[in-house]
Amino acid sequence: MNLKSLYNRYLVAICFFIGYLILATITRTILAILSIDKLDLSFYTSFIIFGKGFLFDIAIGFAFITFYIFYLTILPSKWIGKKIDIVLTYLILFLLFFVILFSSFSEFPFWDEFNTRFNFIAVDYLIYTYEVVENINQSYPIPSIVLVLLCCILLIFYLLKKNEIFKQVFSSKPKLSNRLSILFVYLLFLISLFSVLENKSAEWSSNIYQNELSKNGVFSFFAAFRSNELDYDLFYTKLDEKLAYKIVKSDLIASDEKFSSDNYDDISRVVTGKINEVTPNIILICIESLSADFLSEFGNAENLTTNINQLANEGIFFQNMYATGTRTVRGMEALTLCVPPTPGNSIVRRQNNDNLFSIATILKQKGYQLDFIYGGDGYFDNMNTFFGGQGFNIIDRDRGNPLSDKIVTTRTAIPDNEVTFENAWGICDEDTYKQALKRADFEATSNHPFFQFIMTTSNHKPYTFPDNKVNLKQGSREAAVKYTDYALGQFIKQAKTKKWYSNTVFVIVADHCASSAGKWEINVDKHHIPAIIYNLNTKNEKVDKLVSQIDLMPTLFGYLNWNYTSSFFGKDISKMKTSEQRAFLGNYRTLGLLEGITFTEINDRKKVNQYEWNAKNKILEPKRIHNDSSKNKTISYYQIASERFKNGKMEVKLINQH
Structure with missing residues (x-):
C-alpha cells in the first residue's frame, strides 16, 4: 500500500476536517465569551465544555466529508486529475465550505435570541421558510454576509492552491483496493462514533449555558429533528x-x-x-x-x-x-x-x-x-x-x-x-x-x-x-x-x-x-x-x-x-x-x-x-x-x-x- 499516494489523494479532506475542528472550537469560544457572566467557569468546567464539545465536533466533521470521501473512493483512477475531477472537486468543496461557514455564522444570531445551540426551533424554522427567510433578510445584511462567505471560500481555495495541496490531490492515483480499505475504516469509525454519542450526553450541568456550549450546533439540529416528539411512557x-x-x-x-x-x-x-x-x-x-x-x-x-x-x-x-x-x-x-x-x-x-x-x-x-x-x-x-x-x-x-x-x-x-x-x-x-x-x-x-x-x-x-x-x-x-x-x-x-x-x-x-x-x-x-x-x-x-x-x-x-x-x-x-x-x-x-x-x-x-x-x-x-x-x-x-x-x-x- 502506497501510503503517501493515499495521503495526498485525501489531503484536502484532511485539511477540511482539521479546519472544521478549528472553526467549531472558535465558535464555541466566542459563544462562551458572549455568555461569560452566565457561566460557573473553572478549569474543570472549561475542560468538560471543550472536551465534550470536541467529541461532537469530530463526529460532525467526519459526517460533513462523508460524501467527499465516497467520491474520492469511487472515482476511477483514469479520471483523477482530469477536468471532470477538478470541476467536481471544486463544486463539492465549495458547497461544503459554504455550509460549514454559514452554519457557524448562523449560530451567533440563534444564540443571541434563544441562548441555545440549534434545537426544535431551528427545525421548525427550516419548515416555515417564508417567515424565517424574510426575518433573516430584514434583521441582517444578507448580501454582505453572503459576499463575506464567498470571499472566505475564495481565500481558502487560494491557500490550498498556493500550498500545492490541490496539485497533490489531482496527481495521486492510489489503487481502488487501497481506497476501499480507507472507506471501510472511515465508515466503521463514523458509525461507531455516532452510535455512542447522544446530544443529551452533553447535558452534564445544572447550568444550561454550560450544557449548550458543550454541544455542536449541527449535531443538536439533527438530534432535534429526530426527536421532534417525546413519548412520556418511554x-x-x-x-x-x-x-x-x-x-x-x-x-x-x-x-x-x-x-x-x-x-x-x-x-x-x-x-x-x-x-x-x-x-x-x-x-x-x-x-x-x-x-x-x-x-x-x-x-x-x-x-x-x-x-x-x-x-x-x-x-x-x-x-x-x-x-x-x-x-x-x-x-x-x-x-x-x-x-x-x-x-x-x-x-x-x-x-x-x-x-x-x-x-x-x-x-x-x-x-x-x-x-x-x-x-x-x-x-x-x-x-x-x-x-x-x-x-x-x-x-x-x-x-x-x-x-x-x-x-x-x-x-x-x-x-x-x-x-x-x-x-x-x-x-x-x-x-x-x-x-x-x-x-x-x-x-x-x-x-x-x-x-x-x-x-x-x-x-x-x-x-x-x-x-x-x-x-x-x-x-x-x-x-x-x-x-x-x-x-x-x-x-x-x-x-x-x-x-x-x-x-x-x-x-x-x-x-x-x-x-x-x-x-x-x-x-x-x-x-x-x-x-x-x-x-x-x-x-x-x-x-x-x-x-x-x-x-x-x-x-x-x-x-x-x-x-x-x-x-x-x-x-x-x-x-x-x-x-x-x-x-x-x-x-x-x-x-x-x-x-x-x-x-x-x-x-x-x-x-x-x-x-x-x-x-x-x-x-x-x-x-x-x-x-x-x-x-x-x-x-x-x-x-x-x-x-x-x-x-x-x-x-x-x-x-x-x-
Missing part, C-alpha cells in the same frame, strides 16, 4: 396509572364541583356557578413575548408599557402569572386547552389535534361565535389547522399556504389594501387590531356573543413597525415593546367608541417571555408574564395568587358565573386555597411544577429534581430533602396529560361518552 418517570389519576382528580376538584362519573380516568366535573350567569363578548389578546419585567409594576424604569399599566390598574391584574412554555404555540395550547405542557412539540403542532375539549367547547355551548385573528399566515406552526379544528373562523394574512382538509370553518384573508405595514412575521399590531374591530362590528349585529383570539406579532425580531409611533428607534426589543403597548392602547381607545364595548370583556396575556435561558434547565423567572381581565363588571383587583396560564380562562368563566362541565386541567383560582396554588412550567424536554417555593422538575432521563425558589434573588436552590407529595403530583399531572392526548381522551366525543 422517557419519563411514571406512577401507577390509577394512582396518578387519583392524585390529579383530588387536586382538581373544588368544593362546589362534583365529578361526572365514577370512572377512575374521567376528570370531567360539573362546575356550578351562580344564578346570574352572564355572556359578554370576550376578546382574548395574546401578546407576543411580553415578559413581566417589561412592566413598571415589576421594577422596569424605562416607561415602556404605559397603556398596559393603566389597564392593569383599572382591571383584574394577575401579578403572579406564569407561562407554561417558551413558544407561542405553548401559550396558545395553555390558553385554549388549559392543559400542562406535554413533552415534545405543543399539541397545536401535532397531528390529530382537532375537536379537542377546549375553551371553544364551552364557548360554543354558550352560543359564542369564534374567531382566530392573526397578523401573519396561520399556516405557520399549524395555527390554522388547530384553531379551525376547534371551530374557530380564521382571519389571517394568507400567503398561499393551504388550509387542512379537516377544517370546516371559514378562512378570510386580510386584503393588501387594509395593510399599512408588514414584516416577516405579519402585519403590524395596529392593522391586526383593525381587523378585530371590523370583525367585532360585523358580529355585533347578530344575536350571539362573539369571542376573538387575537395573536399579535410586532414584539418579535426584527422589531420593526410603522414610523412615528413611539420615541424609540426601531430594531430593538424595547422599541417593539413600546410600540406593542401603543397599539394596544389605540385598540382599547377605538373599542370604547363602539356600541358593543360596554358588553365586552378583554383578556390580555402574554404567550411567553422574551427569553427563557439561564442557569437552570427551567428558569422560573423567565416564565413570569402579566395577565389582565379588563372591563369586567367587578371591582379593580390585584391578584397575587400563584397562577398558571391554564387557569386564566377557567377563572374568567368563574367571574362570569358560568355553569358547565369541565375537563380542563386548569382551575378557577378564586376557588383555590393558598395551599392549592401552583404553576406548570416546561420546555420541550423538561417539565416542572411550582408550588409556593417548591419547584419540582422531571426530565426525559427519568430524573426528578427539586429546588427551593428564591423569588427575591431569582435563583433555584437544590432541596436537600425532597417533598414526595410535590414529586408525585408533578409526575401525575404530566403523565395523565400526556396519556389523555395520546389515547384520544381529550377528544370531545370521547369525553361526552363518559
